[in-house]
Amino acid sequence: MKILKRHEEFAHGKPVLLIVLDGVGVGRLDSFNAVNIAKTPVMDSLFKGPRYGTVKAHGKAVGLPSDADMGNSEVGHNTLGCGRVVSQGASLVENAFASGAIFQSDGYKHLQEAFLSPNKTLHLIGLLSDGGVHSHTKHWYSIISQAVLDGARRIRLHILLDGRDVPEGTSINYIQKLEDFIKLQNESHEVDIQIASGGGRMFVTMDRYEAEWAIVQRGWNAHVLGQADFTFSNAYQAVTELKASHKCSDQYIPPFCIYDPNQHPVGPIIDGDAVLCMNFRGDRVIEISRAFEEVNFDKFERKRHPQVNFAGMIRYDGDQNIPQKFLVDPPFIQNTSGEYLADMGLRVFACSETQKYGHVTYFWNGNRSGKFSETLETYHEIRSDTCYFAEKPEMKAREITDAATEALKSGQYDMVRINLPNGDMVGHTGELDATKRAVEVLDECLGQLLEAVQAVGGAYLITADHGNADDMTQRDAKGEPLRDENGEILPLTSHTLAAVPVVFGGPSVPENAIMRTDLNQPGLSNVTATFINLMGFHAPPDYDETLINLL
Ligand SMILES: O=C(O)[C@H](O)COP(=O)(O)O
Ligand SMILES: [Mn+2]
Ligand SMILES: [Mn+2]
Known part of the structure; x- marks a missing residue:
């Protein structure tokens, strides 16, 4: 009492x-x-x-x-x-990376169990920016680097573009940096890492409080099924072309998939794969976590429900235990x-x-x-x-x-x-x-x-x-407003x-x-x-x- x-x-x-x-x-x-x-x-x-x-x-x-x-x-x-x-979660995740404890967690081991199996893929899904509100790009780099050292051979990245916690128009910069990093990893470790799908955070995957499940469904189709109206051979092209053709901001980029030269998606999520949700804030990823974890799920037609080893960066809901597996204990x-x-x-x-x-x-x-x-x-x-x-x-x-x-x-x-x-x-x-x-x-x-x-x-x-x-x-640094080339x-x-x-x-x-x-x-x-x-x-x-x- x-x-x-x-x-x-x-x-x-x-x-x-x-x-x-x-x-x-x-x-x-x-x-x-x-x-x-x-x-x-x-x-x-x-x-x-x-x-x-x-x-x-x-x-x-x-x-x-x-x-x-x-x-x-x-x-x-x-x-x-x-x-x-x-x-807060952001601090706890930061500490867990600094100490290395994150890679000893049950959640990480759960992922590893899957990504070490032959022909299985590790998928990362999350917000790609350094806004620090829902996620942080440095965590993407750390997870990828360590997973490669720990034996992951095939990694697919499902990126949600920001422009909301960071300035509009910057998503292309995060993609460029990520592509450079991927290239280095692929070359130096003989691994196969690729961006597989994506979309703007307000239109794809990151709905909250069940405001609009269609947002999550678009993400599911692109990340899991490898299906989207727009397909490209790389993410840079996807974002540049979609922003121009749709006249949209980063937050609202339509879902896209990366397809190989044979017109196959490079990274659909299939049985036995490992899936890590990179966000450490819960509100906007509880729904996609539910789509992966719930047996009887009726929020949209999943079409295919792959049996994967799923984990969240943190536990997103302490009452409903969503997700079951996670890498960092949430704030208590x-x-x-x-x-x-x-x-x-x-x-x-x-x-x-x-x-x-x-x-x-x-x-x-x-x-x-x-x-x-x-x-x-x-x-x-x-x-x-x-x-x-x-x-x-x-x-x-x-x-x-x-x-x-x-x-x-x-x-x-x-x-x-x-x-x-x-x-x-x-x-x-x-x-x-x-x-x-x-x-x-x-x-x-x-x-x-x-x-x-x-x-x-x-x-x-x-x-x-x-x-x-x-x-x-x-x-700018002096506090003066920044202007574009048209003033x-x-x-x-x-x-x-x-x-x-x-x-x-x-x-x-x-x-x-x-x-x-x-x-x-x-x-x-x-x-x-x-x-x-x-x-x-x-x-x-x-x-x-x-x-x-x-x-
Ligand atoms: O999720 C969002 O809308 C933004 O990243 C942060 O906004 P909020 O913290 O006010 O929800
Ligand atoms: Mn607020
Ligand atoms: Mn806000």
Whole structure:
């Protein structure tokens, strides 16, 4: 039983609304900051004064290997949910490579068992970039090098092109480097390594939260069956030609297969092969892992279900044990705030639209997809549209806002937590005007939500998980915007290193409560104790300190 100690100075029994404005950081105040240029009367009045501050949301403050690492939804929501800095998957994988422990793991041995069999192939599937959010190219190189030393003779690479965690247009550079590396390996070790299939990450394989299984199906067809509408003799040509013919960004490159001169796919996945999913973040590879592992799978017609030795870089879902085999133990995030609230009998309403639904449930609870209490917790998903979000920057923010308003007014919940995705999902398109519009919609939603908190006499805490919309241009070392040969701004599609806002208020907050200014570099982990205070309790002693100062 986890007990929270009652706080004498905070109101008890009043609902608390926690809002994560996904990807809304506090950036430099120039014309490339969509948050800055948007008309936001509500945010303007909120993001100032004694109950407002900013916290770090990237690098070591959220358990990433270094302060050069931008924050992301997984680490942000993990940290917000558990109130402490936990070494994240990216760090754990990094350490496992550094110590060599990864090659002693059961998961690696499981792969080796298969790739050492005569005529069997080792396949790597994953995001090919050094964005460090879902994967890292250096891991591709390390795995390939070691597998070759360990006896792998035939390796096939199924590459998902990025342009979302790294600048648009860079996927061709990663391919070029990979091809150079492959060539060296092939020549010096007499092995047969080739890129076999690929596609843009938002169109092929990397769906999340079951938003659109067709994305995974396209990947399955290309990686496993060796079937795609577009076939080429090499990946460089595939990406260059597909981008030109489809006028698409890296993220949306259609699926392709590499075929040999006899018009056969060079790397379909067949019985007895080894398959390693290179991503270390779970949300966008749980579905493809399920397609490989589930016996009774009904999400799409697999046509052929090869019996392979499958492993993930890490375990992606700790409740459902997906995948069965993995190379690195995932972060063990225990005693999360959700567990405390459930043990205390407090009622929670968690809601977002599909694209971010798992952020306020699965990530929030330490990468567990289940609930702590079936009776106390309501998890509400609003189905996301399957469109290009720059064309619909409002996304489902209004529907999420209405659901939260209703939950607050119902009197049935002690905590309502929501994620409003617009700043992030539209920010990832790199389109400044659309992102500005997205932020304006958020502002309208905040207006409605603050009124609801007022009406029920509760409290609110508004924050974000990392930056994105706060900078929409790539910059040089001096911070000046980068432009293409036509003088057009080079858009920034990725997250940023910006700090994020934190503001609290509402009728149930004691008048003497203000934002602390004495903490040295507060981070997202300090937000958890803060909302636990607003709910009327002291945070558990091992949580990072609250941001609230009671005068
Ligand atoms: O998966 C994505 O969409 C991006 O790589 C990271 O965005 P998120 O961390 O906000 O989900
Ligand atoms: Mn996010
Ligand atoms: Mn994002």
